[in-house]
Amino acid sequence: MKKHKLMVAIVAVGCVSGVLAQTSGDSPWMVRVRSVHLDSSNKDSTPLGLSINNKTFGEVDVTYFLSPNLAAELVLTNPQKQTVYANGSEIGSFKHLPPSVLLQYHFTDQQGIKPYVGAGINYTHFSDVALPEGVSLDSHSWGLAFQAGLDIPLDRNWSINLDVKKAYIRSDVYAAGSSIGRLKVDPVLYAVGLGYRF
Template identity: 55%
Template sequence: MKFSSALRLATVAAAALALQPAFADEGPLLVRVRVLHLDSANKDSTGLGLSINNKTFPEVDFSYFIAPNIAAELILTYPQKQTIYSNGTEIGSLKHLPPTLTLQYHFNPTGTVRPYVGAGVNYTNFSSVEFAPAVQTALHPSIKHNSWGAAWQIGADVEISKGTYLNFDVKKVDLQTTVYANGASAGKFKVNPTLASVGLGWRF
């Protein structure tokens, strides 16, 4: 009797394991290293013709699969230095640190090609803001150091070997700051970048 009960329990357990999604075999964590290109929209309402340079830099992200189709992704990099221009003339520089958190839906979580879409929030901290001496004397400029905005993404992971993926990803981020001159608001500078990246990912 005890052997029969144990056999039934083992059979049920085996059936339950067989029904587990394939992602459980891979593990819930996907770590990617990517090369990212920032293309700024450079929308300026100050009348100063402000812009920053486009830039390519590395980033790393961590995706945790809550369910086979659902993952949360945290995108990180180190502070990036950008040049500030006014009507094409260099007037200063700044650094920005832009961690982004998104919630993703993966359409084909066990296939070779695994497309996804995501939406979430970006937080950017501006630091090391410097202006040319002539600009500093004339305008005493400054900027708001924190920005919160929405983020959207579309991408795909392509399995190239077991647990290893080639990743393609494009994000659009709402990123802006208030510009001040002589202590008064002069308007908004909207970076609102498009971020295109390619890299490798490993599933654990």
């Protein structure tokens, strides 16, 4: 019951703030397309010496401004395939879908460049796990995500975006049904892209 009340309160605040943002003359919606480089921390507590490859891929994010300074961002991409290594030798692969939701603070008193910081939650779903027989991963990972970035306006609507995130993505590793440790992907995500404010 408390969760339902909290959700109603958050939605109400969002609606009121959205109306205020619209009456100020700016649309509350922004969409960005970014190229992202995933740099995994590859921390492994199993005896297998597990790691995954780093890679670059595309993402789309949708930002809703609750006020001139406060915004909520949803980060989306398609499932990403990662190669899995054991002590440097390829042993398989998996796919992961890692959407994140972040609450941001935008510094609006800056001239030109508009920096922001954010924090939120990352949810990652692991699928198509192809590892040696008897080795498996958890299907789900929940973790914190932190962000810092800036928008460089090109005109009233368009901007260049630079962004860096730290996401905590982890999975227990199982062999013959028993946990043998944890793989911590915990990537840093470096991104550059183009944004459009409606």
